[in-house]
Each structure stands twice: as structure tokens, then as C-alpha cells.
Amino acid sequence: MAGLESQLAAGFENSIESINKLPQDLFAEVCQQIMLYLQCKTPGVNTLELAERLQNAGVELDVEANSRWFHAISLIFSRAAAQSGVSAEDLVVKLADSSSKWSKQALQVIRHVWNEQGKLIVTTEDAKHMLTVGQLVDLQWKLGLVVSSDSCRSLNYPYVTMVLKVADPSGEVIRRSFEMTVPQFQNFSKQFRELAAVLEMV
Template sequence: MPVAEESHGINNVVDNICGLPPDLLTETCQHILTYLQGQRSGVDPAEISQILQRAGVRLDHEALEEIIRFLMVTFRSGGKSNLSADDLVTKLEESSNKWSKASLQVLHRLWSEHGAVVHAQQEARAMLSIGQLVDMEWKLGMSVSSDSCRSLNSPYVTLRLKIVEPSGQICQRSFEMSVPQFQNFHKQFKEIAAVMETL
């Protein structure tokens, strides 16, 4: 994307952010900050949209999602970099000359209150950044020909795992194992499930 288009896009988002009354900007930011602090499972644009509509603010769905995405990236990168409230506001002012003083004051105040907790949560997430298993498939097969293996006609199990990586992308991993290895794997999985039920 050319720099002119990118800055035009940022200026549009900033215009929409600055068009929100300070109390509604505060409430929108608090939804995002509570998520980034690990106190919410996600940020629901529909919930924020209802709050804005009740206050008489009309924003189309795409504009609201752009606001949420922009604020999420701003707060997340501010947390990762451990920025002070002054530094966060300076970076915002450098990104666009469209910021209103009232909006920057809201963001400065909220980051002063919540920035340290967001930073701590970002550090914890970085240390615990492991994928989440979302699906597992297996199938039984029989090897019938091979250049390197002498013992053919032996059964094997192919496992395919779907994993959501910390970035949010879903990836697939496949591997094969012998039937005894698969039986051992199954036994260990049952033991893990039993332990997790006691938690």
C-alpha cells in the first residue's frame, strides 16, 4: 500500500475516533483494555455498536471495526514496548495530524491507568505463546510399497492436528506413527483428560 493511501486510511480512522464523544471513546477503549488485560475473552463490535447507537452515534460496521482494530494495535504495541502515556500520545500525534486534543487526553488518561497492566499481560502472553488444539483427525493406513522399508503390509496411523497459533492463524500438522505408538498416545491422552477433569 502506498504511503499516501496508508496515511489517508489512518486519517479516516482518526477522524472517526475523534468524532466520538469523550465518554463513548472512554467506554470503547475500556472494552479493548479489559480484553488486553486478560479480563475479557474478546472485544465484541456488536456490543460497542449498541452502546454507540443508544447514545445516538451512527457508525457503519466497517468504520467501527477499523476503530477497534486501530485502538487494539495501538494499545497492544504500547504494551509490548512498555510505552508511557506521554510516549503513546507522541506516537499517535506522529501517525496523524487529525487528532483532537480531547481524544488524546482520553487516551493519555486511560493509558496512564491501564498501560502497566497491559504491559504485564503482553509479557505473560509472550512467555505462554503456545498454540491451541482445535481439531484432531486420525486414519488407519497400510504401507504397501517403499524404497527404504523392508517390512511392508504393516499398519500405521496418520494424525492431523489443527492448531490455532498465538497470531490467530490456523495451521495443520500431520505425522505418522505405528499402531503401538498410537495406542500409547491414546493412553496418555486419556490420562491428561482425567487429570483435567479434576481441575
């Protein structure tokens, strides 16, 4: 158990180091987006777009590091919301006490964002009544035709590529893609229409 705690502590320290590398304005914008997600005003934060923007700003962080610091900030705001009544000053003091690695700029952003929007976060009691499954943000499909293959004898058959963007319970938007045959897609489409009809009656 002690080994797990030290790994978690090391992961948190690494997240703080990643946060300190971020441009202050971009970090503030992401904190605002996380707050909007926690207030149930948006389905999530597009971390793929965030990674591109960081790269354009000259910040070199891998996908895992981006995901870690994003989840760390989400967790900080969620836990602070669970302790209703935590002031921005108290939150920043607790964070500074938890690690000496926090930069003054990062703590200023957290203080400002929490002070402005912390009271608007959905409370833990409300969150219990919400589903903790991913939310579909976008669905795209494309019809294609297989014209060559090393392993298949019969070619020239159509297929459908589906691309889904889903916000997971932490608010991170992830992208998933898969292929279907045309009959599979027709069945999928039929089930979606049936689902829509049921939802209209609710």
C-alpha cells in the same frame, strides 16, 4: 509496497476521524474495555453492542468503520505495551506526531487510560505463551421444526440452531450461527462432554 503503505495510512486516518466522532465518555469506556481484554481479564469487547450504543447516541458509523477504529486502538495499546516503559505523555506525543487529525479529547482519553492501566497489560513475552485463537464467550441453542419449504419434499423434521459468541484474538466479540440435524447435535454434544472430561483431568 508504497501503494499498500498509503492504503494503511489512509485507513488509519479514517479510523482517527471515526474516533473523533465518538462521545468522549463512550470512547473512554471502550478504551477501558480494550485494556481489560489486553490484561486478560475479559474475553473481549462486544462490538455489536457497541454499534447499537453508538447508534443510540446518534453516531452514524458502519460496521467496518467501527471495527477499524476498535482495532486501531487495540493496536496502539498493544504496541505501546511492547515498548515497555512508554509514558502516557510519550504515547500521546507520538500519536499527535503521527497525524494532525487527532482531537484533543481523544488524546486526553488515551492519555488517561494508558496512565491508569498501561502497566497492567500482558507483556509480549507473556503473550507468546498464549493461544491466538478465538475464545468462546457464549453458546446458545434452540430446537426448531421445519414446516414449509420451496425446495424440500419431506418436511416436519427437527433441527437445532446454534449461536456462538467468540472473542477473536483482537478482542472483538463476533457472533456465528449455524444449523444441525438432531443426530449432528447429539454427536456435537457428546464431543463437548468428552472434551469437558479431558479438561477436568488436566
